[in-house]
Amino acid sequence: xxxxxxxxxxxxxxxxxxxxxxxxxxxxxxxxxxxxxxxxxxxxxxxxxxxxxxxxxxxxxxxxxxxxxxxxxxxxxxxxxxxxxxxxxxxxxxxxxxxxxxxxxxxxxxxxxxxxxxxxxxxxxxxxxxxxxxxxxxxxxxxxxxxxxxxxxxxxxxxxxxxxxxxxxxxxxxxxxxxxxxxxxxxxxxxxxxxxxxxxxxxxxxxxxxxxxxxxxxxxxxxxxxxxxxxxxxxxxxxxxxxxxxxxxxxxxxxxxxxxxxxxxxxxxxxxxxxxxxxxxxxxxxxxxx
Amino acid sequence: xxxxxxxxxxxxxxxxxxxxxxxxxxxxxxxxxxxxxxxxxxxxxxxxxxxxxxxxxxxxxxxxxxxxxxxxxxxxxxxxxxxxxxxxxxxxxxxxxxxxxxxxxxxxxxxxxxxxxxxxxxxxxxxxxxxxxxxxxxxxxxxxxxxxxxxxxxxxxxxxxxxxxxxxxxxxxxxxxxxxxxxxxxxxxxxxxxxxxxxxxxxxxxxxxxxxxxxxxxxxxxxxxxxxxxxxxxxxxxxxxxxxxxxxxxxxxxxxxxxxxxxxxxxxxxxxxxxxxxxxxxxxxxxxxxxxxxxxxxxxxxxxxxxxxxxxxxxxxxxxxxxxxxxxxxxxxxxxxxxxxxxxxxxxxxxxxxxxxxxxxxxxxxxxxxxxxxxxxxxxxxxxxxxxxxxxxxxxxxxxxxxxxxxxxxxxxxxxxxxxxxxxxxxxxxxxxxxxxxxxxxxxxxxxxxxxxxxxxxxxxxxxxxxxxxxxxxxxxxxxxxxxxxxxxxxxxxxxxxxxxxxxxxxxxxxx
Numbered sequence: 001x002x003x004x005x006x007x008x009x010x011x012x013x014x015x016x017x018x019x020x021x022x023x024x025x026x027x028x029x030x031x032x033x034x035x036x037x038x039x040x041x042x043x044x045x046x047x048x049x050x051x052x053x054x055x056x057x058x059x060x061x062x063x064x065x066x067x068x069x070x071x072x073x074x075x076x077x078x079x080x081x082x083x084x085x086x087x088x089x090x091x092x093x094x095x096x097x098x099x100x101x102x103x104x105x106x107x108x109x110x111x112x113x114x115x116x117x118x119x120x121x122x123x124x125x126x127x128x129x130x131x132x133x134x135x136x137x138x139x140x141x142x143x144x145x146x147x148x149x150x151x152x153x154x155x156x157x158x159x160x161x162x163x164x165x166x167x168x169x170x171x172x173x174x175x176x177x178x179x180x181x182x183x184x185x186x187x188x189x190x191x192x193x194x195x196x197x198x199x200x201x202x203x204x205x206x207x208x209x210x211x212x213x214x215x216x217x218x219x220x221x222x223x224x225x226x227x228x229x230x231x232x233x234x235x236x237x238x239x240x241x242x243x244x245x246x247x248x249x250x251x252x253x254x255x256x257x258x259x260x261x262x263x264x265x266x267x268x269x270x271x272x273x274x275x276x277x278x279x280x281x282x283x284x285x286x287x288x289x290x
Numbered sequence: 291x292x293x294x295x296x297x298x299x300x301x302x303x304x305x306x307x308x309x310x311x312x313x314x315x316x317x318x319x320x321x322x323x324x325x326x327x328x329x330x331x332x333x334x335x336x337x338x339x340x341x342x343x344x345x346x347x348x349x350x351x352x353x354x355x356x357x358x359x360x361x362x363x364x365x366x367x368x369x370x371x372x373x374x375x376x377x378x379x380x381x382x383x384x385x386x387x388x389x390x391x392x393x394x395x396x397x398x399x400x401x402x403x404x405x406x407x408x409x410x411x412x413x414x415x416x417x418x419x420x421x422x423x424x425x426x427x428x429x430x431x432x433x434x435x436x437x438x439x440x441x442x443x444x445x446x447x448x449x450x451x452x453x454x455x456x457x458x459x460x461x462x463x464x465x466x467x468x469x470x471x472x473x474x475x476x477x478x479x480x481x482x483x484x485x486x487x488x489x490x491x492x493x494x495x496x497x498x499x500x501x502x503x504x505x506x507x508x509x510x511x512x513x514x515x516x517x518x519x520x521x522x523x524x525x526x527x528x529x530x531x532x533x534x535x536x537x538x539x540x541x542x543x544x545x546x547x548x549x550x551x552x553x554x555x556x557x558x559x560x561x562x563x564x565x566x567x568x569x570x571x572x573x574x575x576x577x578x579x580x581x582x583x584x585x586x587x588x589x590x591x592x593x594x595x596x597x598x599x600x601x602x603x604x605x606x607x608x609x610x611x612x613x614x615x616x617x618x619x620x621x622x623x624x625x626x627x628x629x630x631x632x633x634x635x636x637x638x639x640x641x642x643x644x645x646x647x648x649x650x651x652x653x654x655x656x657x658x659x660x661x662x663x664x665x666x667x668x669x670x671x672x673x674x675x676x677x678x679x680x681x682x683x684x685x686x687x688x689x690x691x692x693x694x695x696x697x698x699x700x701x702x703x704x705x706x707x708x709x710x711x712x713x714x715x716x717x718x719x720x721x722x723x724x725x726x727x728x729x730x731x732x733x734x735x736x737x738x739x740x741x742x743x744x745x746x747x748x749x750x751x752x753x754x755x756x757x758x759x760x761x762x763x764x765x766x767x768x769x770x771x772x773x774x775x776x777x778x779x780x781x782x783x784x785x786x787x788x789x790x791x792x793x794x795x796x797x798x799x800x801x802x
Binding site for chain 2: 016017019020023024056057219220221224
């Protein structure tokens with residue numbers, strides 16, 4: 001299981017940031033060729049990101065590259081980037097399943113023999129993309145996640161973006177639903193005020209409650225805050241341990257049902273507990289107080 | 291000869307004399323008397339107010355070969371040093387030694403005085419800008435003596451730096467020579483670095499642009515030691531007095547380093563009642579204070595004091611009740627000035643109180659922790675804060691080696707790569723703080739702990755911090771950037787780096 005609590009954007013035209021992209025402990029780094037890079041800098045950034053993928057040490061962070069949309073030289077990006085072995089491509093403004101299949105085919109064509117398959121994460125940031133979210137999620141086995149880009153999305157709606165995010169609640173829930181139905185990750189929109197530490201914390205806690213598995217980050221200082229929100233707490237880990245223990249006991253006694261804290265443990269509860277423990281194990285978190 | 295940190299230094303240096311090698315941070319003990327100046331008197335009705343610097347020169351009189359001292363609280367806004375030296379040049383005086391606690395770019399006119407022979411000696415704790423450049427290229431025949439803030443106070447008090455005339459820039463003064471730094475147009479806060487000069491110089495001239503009725507209050511430097519009071523138009527430019535480095539950095543790498551340094555402090559168990567610490571103003575240092583502040587708040591503890599160069603950030607920690615006192619030898623911004631003026635828990639202290647190793651207790655000895663920077667650090671943890679990678683002098687110890695020696699835990703924060711260069715090397719170009727006084731190096735890619743502090747390493751590892759050997763960190767840096775070639779330097783010694791006890795840590799050689 002790949003954990004993507006935080007996915008940190010690194011400008012693809014900034015050598016210093018590319019060199020240091022791995023030091024912030026983000027679960028994923030997104031080397032950005034799209035919005036962070038001016039049109040006149042696109043070619044240089046593509047070269048720079050290619051070299052960074054080959055030579056820079058991103059530590060434990062998953063390496064994701066945000067390419068340009070297909071109608072803005074995205075295919076040139078794929079051809080140049082994929083052979084440099086990123087873990088995944090983040091496709092901006094994803095709108096249709098056909099587009100995803102097109103990208104998947106181009107990735108396959110660009111991959112070297114024996115290369116670990118490059119995954120796709122679809123950035124949903126248009127009303128059409130949101131309407132097609134489930135199809136996009138299920139368009140190809142390479143698709144491992146959906147991410148929300150709320151700035152462009154609300155612009156597309158003609159809605160006003162607010163800190164509280166009432167205008168994107170439906171989009172968030174639809175995206176969580178589509179990704180869950182397809183069994184893939186779902187990543188929340190970034191919190192754009194990098195100076196507001198409390199704001200990003202509150203927004204992350206909300207996103208996790210809504211079902212998101214992680215959050216895009218536009219500044220390294222957001223990473224730790226996001227991790228705190230999306231990591232299982234010791235209380236949650238303790239609960240999960242008790243669930244698994246109760247299940248094991250019930251099984252030993254030949255009973256199919258059990259309860260924890262007065263609540264019946266059914267399959268979804270058991271699955272949630274298992275995922276919590278798996279995440280905790282991957283993150284090396286201390287097991288909780290039962 | 292080779293000193294205790296393995297630096298090859300001459301036995302004797304022209305125009306410096308015999309070299310006493312560094313022998314360990316606390317190994318060399320004092321064997322001298324304090325050197326008091328001559329006793330003087332003044333009759334009732336006799337005035338100290340005189341008309342201009344020239345009259346002060348003539349009355350004293352200032353002669354060829356004298357040592358004139360200055361403090362640096364007006365930093366890059368200082369006008370006094372330039373005016374005094376211009377006066378000396380006008381009067382045809384030669385061969386002066388300038389003992390200025392720190393030299394800034396604004397002191398560029400001194401380079402001309404080097405050329406004309408007005409100034410032939412320099413004694414300082416820090417220098418940057420054209421003067422440092424000129425010295426590095428061999429502009430002076432005799433080597434500059436680079437001291438620490440505590441070392442300078444020691445040298446003044448113990449007679450190794452004999453001051454003939456102390457020119458004290460005074461933001462506020464009265465006619466009898468009572469001085470403070472808290473009012474007037476050039477208010478700078480504490481006058482701590484001028485205290486030893488005022489006490490030990492043969493002659494003391496207060497230079498002010500703001501006279502208040504007698505008696506001035508508060509009094510930082512007393513009338514009992516002041517010979518003359520000179521009013522000039524302007525002692526300094528407030529824009530240059532307030533340091534430009536007192537905002538918390540936005541650089542994400544430096545914030546990451548600061549965050550890790552704060553976690554080191556926590557893992558070492560220091561976030562507790564009575565915690566005391568010192569941090570500088572620039573780069574990651576101030577950001578460490580920011581993270582420490584959050585930790586202290588969430589742990590609900592009250593610290594005892596903060597020390598050193600004081601910024602608004604530290605003032606607000608005092609005002610929030612996170613610390614009980616500020617011990618202030620130098621203020622960096624107007625918040626520090628406001629606080630020292632109005633808050634009795636904000637203490638003004640002398641350089642000697644702050645950091646002099648040869649008295650019966652300096653404040654750095656009470657520090658739980660200090661956060662310091664470094665230009666280079668070697669695998670023995672020796673730090674260079676004097677020369678840049680091109681060999682040119684671009685700084686100085688200031689309080690670096692003093693606080694490192696005194697503090698319970700000394701943490702150096704630095705980017706593993708500075709521009710394209712690894713900061714860790716086998717041998718720093720110039721050793722300016724001995725490795726035995728450095729405990730932890732925090733970089734963005736990991737933390738190294740001095741092998742002398744095995745128990746501290748265990749604490750940091752237990753807290754899950756990314757601890758590794760300094761050689762491993764060095765290898766990471768070199769994998770990215772390669773190993774820099776050493777730079778060719780001339781033979782001439784342009785500066786002698788003295789440790790706080792007056793022994794020689796290293797020498798700086800002329801750049802080609």
